[in-house]
Amino acid sequence: MSCPRRPCALVVDSGAVIPPAPDHGVHVVPLRIVFGDRAFHDGVDMTPDEFYARLGAGETPTTSTPSPGEYLEAFRAAEADHVICLTIPASLSAMHDSATLAARLLADEEPGRRVEVIDTGNAAAGHGLVARAAAFLCATGAPAEVVRERALEAGREVLMYGTLSTLQHLARSGRVPSIAAGISDLIGVRPIFELRHGEARRASLVRGERRMLRSFQRLALERLGEDPPPVWLLVVHAAAPEAAGRLRDALHEVLPVGRSEMISLTPVMGAYTGPGMTGFAAMPLRGAEAEGVP
Incomplete structure (x- = not known):
């Protein structure tokens, strides 16, 4: 017997610096940092201390955003009827485009589920605060409409x-x-x-x-x-x-x-x-x- 889906789940990138909490409907998609020919997943196999040590040693990194496939995997894992996905502005990253494409792919796979991609208008700490406000409501079991409105409000006010x-x-x-x-x-x-x-x-x-x-x-x-x-x-x-x-x-x-x-x-x-x-x-x-x- 399968467990009932949550009314709402949150998907956010690791740039928000928020811990994943799948039991509370919070899922994190890691960004990638590349040194040479090796890619690391942000917060998974590279910590901030390790990163700054390599930076201090003179290594020059590049970065990349999650692919549509990685977002799609997170949306599937969310197991909610309605998924709210928060991204930084499209003017700063391709993250929003990747998430939007993944949302369309999930809609083709499972027409009964909805993914809403929201540009928070913020990055770094501002993006993190918007994510925390949305995660707080997800953890209480709030409906998607309430989570969405709080995320939009927080994005305007932060x-x-x-x-x-x-x-x-x-x-x-x-x-x-x-x-x-x-x-x-x-x-x-x-x-x-x-x-x-x-x-x-x-x-x-x-x-x-x-x-x-x-x-x-x-x-x-x-x-x-x-x-x-x-x-x-x-x-x-x-x-x-x-x-x-x-x-x-x-x-x-x-x-x-x-x-x-x-x-x-x-x-x-x-x-x-x-x-x-x-x-x-x-x-x-x-x-x-x-x-x-x-």
Whole structure:
């Protein structure tokens, strides 16, 4: 006798840095990082510490997104009538296209099942917060419509800022000009970037950690308001836990934090940022989220 399907399950990529929990309807598709001719699955056979050790030794990685076949396998394993799949913006990755094709393939195989692919409009910590909000509801057995609406709401509300210790890794990926990276490193200034609606922009330019932390505080309050509601805070770093801890403490000074977590950036994202990146995402808590995951 087969077990009844769940009303809703969540599929998300490993860039969200969220642990898989199949018993609660949460499934994670690993991204891939490639050194030379060998590919590793993000968070499966390569940890962040192992990745940054190889990066520090001078090895240059490339990355690749999950194939439609890998997404299809995850959708099959989800065993739910309705699957919500969260991806980072199509402007940043082919992930959304792969998941969309896999959803069509599953619809041909099993017409009674539905897969909905949602672009969260975020990446890294922002994407991770949206995934956590959706996973919370999946774990409670909430219907797909409720999970979808919370994911869309979180995607609109989340704010994300980050800074890099150097722009050289972004320059290698072609995302910033090499000359700009060199000048920034030479004069010792660090840009603070904001990711909003799938687009990255420079929000501030600072010199020194103290000014950087004050800028993070100011930017958070500008977005959340001077008297913000309790927030869900996710601090992220790339091989920089001490700096991330100071950022977390600075944000706790000015924000009413209801839930807080500090995570290491996934190696696939670290391939673009390099070590030393710190940042955060935050959004208002809703309903029972402040009480913890079921």
